[in-house]
Amino acid sequence: MEITRRRLLVLLPGAAVAWKFVLAGTPEAAPNYKLTEHWWAMLIDIPKCIGCGSCVRACAEENDVPEGYFRTWIERYHVADWKIERPEVESPDGGKNGFPPHADDGGKNFFVPKLCNQCADSPCTQVCPVGATFITPDGVVLVDKSYCLGCRYCIQACPYGCRFLSPKTHTAEKCTLCYHRITKGLTTACCEVCPTGARQLADLKNPKDPIHEFLRTHTVQVLKPHMATGSKVFYNGMDGSVR
Amino acid sequence: MLGIKEHCAILGADVTGRYGAGNANLFKDIEHLIRLVAVIAIALVAFVILRAAVVPHSFGQYGHYRGAAIGEIASRPVAFAGHDTCEACHTDVVDQKKLGKHVVIACEACHGALAKHVDDPGSVQPKKLDTAIVCARCHEANSAKPKNFPQVATADHSGGIACDTCHQPHRPKIETAKTETEGKK
Incomplete structure (x- = not known):
C-alpha cells in the first residue's frame, strides 16, 4: 500500500491509540488475586520471639535490602525494675546476627521485632507530594519506585522509623509486606522462616483467619496508638516500655 | 484635563x-x-x-x-520457595520432622532461600550447613529469650563441636537407643 499524505493522517491517530495500550503494559501478575478481597495485617507475639534474627536475614535476601539498612529489625529491651519509662534498647546490626549474651542483672529482658505497621491512615502516604507512596485496596503501603523523587518527606513523617532512602536507587524504600509473595498465596519471607511463630501474616477480611480468634482472646496492642495511624501490626504481650 | x-x-x-x-x-x-x-x-x-x-x-x-x-x-520473583514446595519432594524429611519438635520450623529457616533450587534442582544445590552456627542462632542462651525455650551455653554444652555429632537436626531430641540409631541421617 502506498502511503500518501492522506493515508498517513488517517493512520496516525490509530497508531497513537495502539501505542497507548502498549505503554500501559500487562495488568496484574497474579490473575486469580482480587485486591478487594483482602485486608492484610501482621500479628507479633512478643513472648514467642527468641531474637534469632531469621526474619531480618530472610527479609534482606528476599527483598534485596542494602547492607546496613533494614525493612524489619529486632530490638532487645532491658527494663531495670521500675524504670519503665527508661528502657535500654539495642539492635546490633538490626539483630541480623542474633544478640550477644546479656548479663542477667535483674529486671526484664525481651525482644521486639519491628517492621512497617502498614497503617490504614498512614502519615507517609499523606505527605508524599507526587503520589509515589500509597495504600493498596488490600491494605499494604507501597512505594512506586519509578515515581518517587527521593524528597524524604515520608521518611520524616513515619512515626515508627520504618523507611529509608535506598543508596542504590535514591528512592524511599520500606517493607512491602512481601507483596510479591502474599499476592501469590505465599506468606511473607519473615513469617515463613520465623521458627517459633512469633510473626504471623493475617488477612482481616478472611473470616476464617485465626487472627480474629486471637484478637478476641488476647491482650493486644499497637505501637503508638495515640498517633491514630490505624496500625495493622498487632503486638501480643507488649510491655508498656516499648516505644 | x-x-x-x-x-x-x-x-x-x-x-x-x-x-x-x-x-x-x-x-x-x-x-x-x-x-x-x-x-x-x-x-x-x-x-x-x-x-x-x-x-x-x-x-x-x-x-x-x-x-x-x-x-x-x-510481579517480582520470590527468593524463598515456601515449605509446601519443599515438602512436595522431600517427603522423607517431612516424616522425620513429624517425630520431633522441629516439625513447626520451615525448611528455609535453616537452609536459606531456595526458590532457585526449586526452579532447577539439578544445578542449584543447597549448601551444607554448619550446625555449630545454625543451631546456636536459636538455642544459644540469652536472658532475653523466653524462659521455656530450650537454650544452652554452647561453650559449656558442646565445646563448639558440631551439634549434629549427637543431635539429628530434623528431630533433635536424643531418645532411646532404638530411635537414636534409626534417626541418624
Whole structure:
C-alpha cells in the first residue's frame, strides 16, 4: 500500500491509540488475586520471639535490602525494675546476627521485632507530594519506585522509623509486606522462616483467619496508638516500655 | 484635563449615555479580545495534550497514584520457595520432622532461600550447613529469650563441636537407643 499524505493522517491517530495500550503494559501478575478481597495485617507475639534474627536475614535476601539498612529489625529491651519509662534498647546490626549474651542483672529482658505497621491512615502516604507512596485496596503501603523523587518527606513523617532512602536507587524504600509473595498465596519471607511463630501474616477480611480468634482472646496492642495511624501490626504481650 | 466628550470618545461610548451608536464602538477593538481568547485556548489545548502524554495511563485507577505500580511490585520473583514446595519432594524429611519438635520450623529457616533450587534442582544445590552456627542462632542462651525455650551455653554444652555429632537436626531430641540409631541421617 502506498502511503500518501492522506493515508498517513488517517493512520496516525490509530497508531497513537495502539501505542497507548502498549505503554500501559500487562495488568496484574497474579490473575486469580482480587485486591478487594483482602485486608492484610501482621500479628507479633512478643513472648514467642527468641531474637534469632531469621526474619531480618530472610527479609534482606528476599527483598534485596542494602547492607546496613533494614525493612524489619529486632530490638532487645532491658527494663531495670521500675524504670519503665527508661528502657535500654539495642539492635546490633538490626539483630541480623542474633544478640550477644546479656548479663542477667535483674529486671526484664525481651525482644521486639519491628517492621512497617502498614497503617490504614498512614502519615507517609499523606505527605508524599507526587503520589509515589500509597495504600493498596488490600491494605499494604507501597512505594512506586519509578515515581518517587527521593524528597524524604515520608521518611520524616513515619512515626515508627520504618523507611529509608535506598543508596542504590535514591528512592524511599520500606517493607512491602512481601507483596510479591502474599499476592501469590505465599506468606511473607519473615513469617515463613520465623521458627517459633512469633510473626504471623493475617488477612482481616478472611473470616476464617485465626487472627480474629486471637484478637478476641488476647491482650493486644499497637505501637503508638495515640498517633491514630490505624496500625495493622498487632503486638501480643507488649510491655508498656516499648516505644 | 479631558472633558466628558474626550473621555467618552476614548471609551467609545455615547455622550448621552444611551445605547445605540456607542455600543458598536464598544466592540471596535474586539480583535484584541479574539487574540487573547485564542492564546488561552491554544494554551488550554496544549495543557490537555501534554497532561495526557505525561500522566501515566493508570494514574488514578485506585487513588492518587499509578495503579500499574501494584502489578509491577507484585510481579517480582520470590527468593524463598515456601515449605509446601519443599515438602512436595522431600517427603522423607517431612516424616522425620513429624517425630520431633522441629516439625513447626520451615525448611528455609535453616537452609536459606531456595526458590532457585526449586526452579532447577539439578544445578542449584543447597549448601551444607554448619550446625555449630545454625543451631546456636536459636538455642544459644540469652536472658532475653523466653524462659521455656530450650537454650544452652554452647561453650559449656558442646565445646563448639558440631551439634549434629549427637543431635539429628530434623528431630533433635536424643531418645532411646532404638530411635537414636534409626534417626541418624
